[in-house]
Amino acid sequence: MDRAPEGYPWEDVSIVGFIKRYLGDKNSPLSLATSNPILLPELKQALVDSQRTDVLSAQASLIAPVFQNAADCFQRLPQEVLELIQALLPSHSVANARLASRSFASLPFSQAFWASRFDSYQERGFCFEATDPSYSSIAEQRNRDWRILYEKTGLLLISSLEMKNRKRIWDLLEDLAELLEGPLSNDSLVRTLQAFPVKPSKAWRPVGGDFSAQPADRFPCGAKCREIFEQTVSISAPIRAIKISFRRLSGQQYISGIRFILEDHQEVTLGYIVTTNERMLDIGAGCYRITGFITAVSPRGIMALRAVTDKGDVSPWVGSWKENPQTLRLCMKETIHEIKGRFDGFKMVSLAVPSYLNPLFPSDSRGEHLPLRTTGLWYPNIPAPSHHLHEGTFTGRQIPLYEYRPLVHIMFGGLKGHMLQYLTRISVTVSKTAIVGIDFFYDDDAPVKCLQACPATATGDYTTRIPFHIDGPAGERLTGIQADTGAFASAHDCSNPYNYGAITSLKVTTNFKPVPFTFQPSAILQLRLPVGPCIRQRSRKAEIVPGMTLTGIYFMHDPKFGMLSMGCISEDLTAIENGLHQSLEDEIRCRIIG
Template sequence: MSLSCVLCGGPLGHARNETWLNEFRSIYTTGYDWHNPCLSGVGLVEGSEYHPQFNAPPWFEDRYDDQGFATENAIRILPSPVFEPIPGGAPPDVQPWGFFFHAACWELLRAETHPQKVDIRVLNDILRSCPRPEGTINWGHTYGGIYASQNGNWMNGTGIRLGHRLGYYRYPDNPNPEIVLHRQDPLNVTPIRDIIEQSKAQNFERLSISIRAPFSTDTRNFAILPLELRELILCFLPSPDVRSLMLASRAFASIQLSQTFWASRFDNDYDYIFEVRKDLPRGTPCNWKFLFENIKGAVHNLPAIRNRKRIWELLRSLTDAVVTLSQSPLKGLPARTFFDPEIARDSKEWNKAVKSRDSNLTRFSYGSVALYSRTVFVNQKVVGVYVSFFEMAGTTFVSGIRFICSDGQHIELGYIIGKTEVYLSVGTCALDDGISTFRGFKVTIGERGIQAIAVASHPNASSPLAGAHEGIPKRLLASYFQDIREVRAGFDGFKLVSLDIPSDTEPQSSLRETFCWLPDIPHHCWNLHGDCFVGCASIKRHPEWPLTYLHFGGHGGRHLGNLVSLSAWEVSGTLMGIEVQYGHPIDGATIRDVGYCGTYNERKSALISRKTKVKEEKTTFEIDGPGGERIVAVELCDVKSREQGTEPWFRITTNRDRAVYFPESMSPQHGHPKVIKPEGSKAITGFYSVESHFYSILPLKPP
């Protein structure tokens, strides 16, 4: 397998002329000693492109080309842990394995983390937390264009999957300008060092600039600030904002900018030129304006600096994570996981908000994995909860929970990051005489972890959600009968990936309380007819697959009189989606749908091959909703009478004895249908289905 640098995404090894692409470091662990990583010295990638060998000095101070370093002292590091002996390898329990990155990229990470040191344990946990497809880490970005991307989040489409690398990196003469740029050594910046030396010899004085402020009303505001304070404000702003402020305010436009201001540009615009910080400590005589203007020109002309800027931007969220998490240790009592097998197994029955996961430890290509499990006991009434968040590559996740008890006690669970906390008040329940009750949570579960939390005072009542929740599956995790006194949670290196509460003495088995839902958890008054749901076997095997509903009738059926048609979309005779149309817009739309309604080629086929196209067919059944026609019965079944419901069909009947099968080719001889017929004058107001990560619509039935 061809591997890439987990920091910059560029190729590791087999470069003819770019030595920096062949030199690597690794954060590695020995066998199953998961929690004690080491940083290797600088090694050289050997072997073939698709069977590379990563041999490196075991100590970070050493290099493979150091005089006196003996090759036999190098260790062979594998890209993943092994559980069976391999030819020529060490026994699995002592075989080093780890994550690989260019030695140059490691220096950039160190420079960006400065003045703090890189916490190897924290960094290793973060790396272990991310999926590893295509020979690198999937952070949720494309490494600045090195990888192709595709919508890959099988639940809500907000994540990405990495495609193949851009072009052929093994050919140094590849004319693709992106590849030419990404192969440039980010530390080979001799012209920058020359400019720094020249700036030391330049004469300098306090400089003024003339920018006409076309409109200004700040004579009684900014103008009354001391000159030093106004310049200090400018020092903290990026250069584009400085120019905008000077154009808008005469009080700032008239400032004579000092060398202090020009020096501040290397804390804002050009922080990635870390040689300035290293070679010119504050107080060093230097013409900072000369330095700024010349480096500004060099940045655009030097491909190596442009590649460095790309890598620096990629590392920004990672360095923030390493620094923040090194100061925010995981809170809670340790519980057993695969990675902590020495902890006693918990025999308690738990109600779990299940995360998505890839269970194959050697091929962790999507989802998330719990590296740690923590438990807290809440023995007092909970009156409020603080939720901590962490952002990685533009996606926000829940990282920790802090419970506030009636006696003033604070109980912490997970990574508590104070500056991100959001407060949620625990509500009261009428069944408990208005006393605040903590009965559980409502959570949104993304592909990589939990992204939002609400506090439930009853399964039918909860606080607003804190965190990202639009278009993400929701899961109700609450008790009908008791306040929650214990919470267990699973964490990876920086976020919450699972959440459990003790099971009720009388466990709830309704679909509403058992599975994830989109766009939200169904109203407790809806009749889901769970006993007729033909996909129970499938959804129980994959509880992370969300149930998605189309509630076209509206609350109390108020939209049924506006319904004019119901359509089914199919591909090769397989039902893929349902679409309804209204005569007049409802919330700005005349069409609502569930599943793949004319979007299969765009969303599904592209994941297989961009050239793969299938015929999408639509069958429409007109309904006279304005005239009082209603759907009053539904028959549904799997084509082959399978409990999984992988090839569903259904038949609707209206109160005018009109009926239609979807797909049209189906008929009663296919399977043994289940019939849903509301009592009295009630009508069908919606359908729901389960969507797998293969984007296939499974059974449909009405709430």
């Protein structure tokens, strides 16, 4: 592993972030998406090459003797029925059936079977020229060696960008056709479509996708998430089970609705329920009451959920949680009796609980969104209870809860700080007059050679980097990181991420170098600076108390500009080494039941 990560999953939603991430990479999705999926001379040649030169009369398939096995229920079926079942199954299911049943294992793969692989619902359905009479006559189809065509198109999927792009588009259209084929409906949904998003009511504590407003001349183009309907449900009785419905689009599984099955077997439904594609939250036997949800959210909406009960139980994840920022924002100290969901045409875009409930992790007395660990959208996971975030020094802590601003943490010290001994260099990437990325480099004995705190997706010249050497193998350790921010006078509109604190300088100290080393991009003469003065804001220095070790950093991520605001993470490595630390589940259980 040379580098981690190359990019963040939510960047592809932003067209600027997507292009910047893949520009210049010939094997990237950007190159794939620009390949012509219609003109495929290789496929035309494969159709010609798969034609048999000798016209063969129809032959009966040779069926091997069927093994007698009392446990094989399929042996009672006629061979013609078995062949029909085999032709209807996708290829991976055919392989499983042949492993599980001798009746299927004894069936040969006939020409009829290979031809079925090109049906519209099978894995070669996108090669429609093979079965469409306007491209291949009935005589040509009868005289085709379908197995050879299957093998040749499989090779094209490896070598041809045009073929890969056609399959990509075909898969997208299949998802879209499925959504249009069975329109979703819920009579309880209230239409709330606005020309532009409005701030959520203070009566609700929300978690949702990116509703950032777009300029009037671009709406709705570029909108990452849109609210069309909303629904509020009441849950007055204990819950027996919770089932989550999913809908698929563009290779992603989105949560579309939640079905609460109550103690008396009555049902409360929120959103679009798809009984054919549901997964149950595993919370164990017995009835319970809900006190919160741990959520994973993409810019498009709610992607995964964990439920928290009044007994302190926490369910496993259901949905796509590894690829998306997560938050504890909807975890309450009391039972939740009302839940509000917002939806677009097929999926849930936000989830909210009443704000009058006491949060499981209380905010400060001034009503600010603290602590960050339990209200922010964290990636790749929620920081452990042992991670001290020094929130008072983080200038981005004032962001509104309704904004989609992922907080990314990277533990350059590794598990229990074991990577600190390998750290040899820090490299800061600058663009214009701001710091947009930091790389941590390790010596050859380390399991990871480089960790990237932020991919270089910011606008500007990415080739300018400022190095700082550190002798981790000799015992040198970072003792302080202070990030100063600035807002540019020309960036007056609220949608400009620089208003949240572009990092304009970074001071680093170590136990070997107590005098701060300052990364100062504005001192580099060749950089093109923004028009207008820069209003600088000096942040407070994080105090690393004795016994604590600096092992990580976190920052607010923007797909266009890179890093916005930064904080540091420290840990008590001695306590962790001795096993004196809690898991997130243990922390939740202790707060609920004491």
